[in-house]
Amino acid sequence: GAVVSQHPSRVICKSGTSVKIECRSLDFQATTMFWYRQFPKQSLMLMATSNEGSKATYEQGVEKDKFLINHASLTLSTLTVTSAHPEDSSFYICSAPLLGSGGSYGYTFGSGTRLTVV
Amino acid sequence: ELKVEQNPLFLSMQEGKNYTIYCNYSTTSDRLYWYRQDPGKSLESLFVLLSNGAVKQEGRLMASLDTKARLSTLHITAAVHDLSATYFCAVGSFAGTASKLTFGTGTRLQVTL
Numbered sequence: 268g269a270v271v272s273q274h275p276s277r278v279i280c281k282s283g284t285s286v287k288i289e290c291r292s293l294d295f296q297a298t299t300m301f302w303y304r305q306f307p308k309q310s311l312m313l314m315a316t317s318n319e320g321s322k323a324t325y326e327q328g329v330e331k332d333k334f335l336i337n338h339a340s341l342t343l344s345t346l347t348v349t350s351a352h353p354e355d356s357s358f359y360i361c362s363a364p365l366l367g368s369g370g371s372y373g374y375t376f377g378s379g380t381r382l383t384v385v
Numbered sequence: 386e387l388k389v390e391q392n393p394l395f396l397s398m399q400e401g402k403n404y405t406i407y408c409n410y411s412t413t414s415d416r417l418y419w420y421r422q423d424p425g426k427s428l429e430s431l432f433v434l435l436s437n438g439a440v441k442q443e444g445r446l447m448a449s450l451d452t453k454a455r456l457s458t459l460h461i462t463a464a465v466h467d468l469s470a471t472y473f474c475a476v477g478s479f480a481g482t483a484s485k486l487t488f489g490t491g492t493r494l495q496v497t498l
Contacts, residue, residue, distance in 0.1 A: 309491075310473065310490050313485055360428070362486075376430075379427040381425070
């Protein structure tokens with residue numbers, strides 16, 4: 268089945284540095300990638316939607332200059348957390364929509380990245 | 386703004402018992418998803434419900450959708466410890482090229498021996 272490979276799975280960085288998270292679609296082309304953030308014991312919150320070759324669409328309240336999204340190819344979308352601070356520590360998950368038989372949609376999710384900012 | 390609520394938020398149940406998790410959403414949608422998440426892991430797809438009255442079953446889990454009531458249920462039959470996890474429903478809403486998902490609050494299920 269369609270798989271999204273997400274790396275790294277865990278990262279610890281110092282406050283003020285930047286961290287890049289990659290999501291690669293394997294065996295399919297992902298024209299769209301959704302990026303979610305999940306705080307402990309909470310639900311997933313959509314941060315932004317990236318589309319290949321165009322600017323990402325950010326949800327209300329998400330700082331686009333802080334969370335840089337690039338979707339330069341049909342198989343790679345990246346999220347860069349710039350000037351990270353401890354409050355950015357969270358679980359980040361990417362997800363690509365899939366077109367199933369009869370036009371139905373499913374989604375495949377990356378394995379997630381646990382970011383800890385110290 | 387689409388809101389998705391689940392209840393209960395936490396459920397502790399004994400093995401062998403039955404229970405239902407409820408998912409209510411605030412605006413019209415014809416696609417409803419259920420996911421399972423184990424601690425520290427990403428999401429595992431359980432069910433996709435695409436029409437009013439849809440019912441799907443897999444093992445001890447059964448999901449249904451009532452689009453008129455904007456309600457989906459996830460029924461657990463004869464729970465076993467392996468079902469302990471957090472369960473999320475999610476509602477799709479079209480966002481340009483694909484439907485984006487709005488997730489429910491999640492239900493943390495603990496099945497005790």
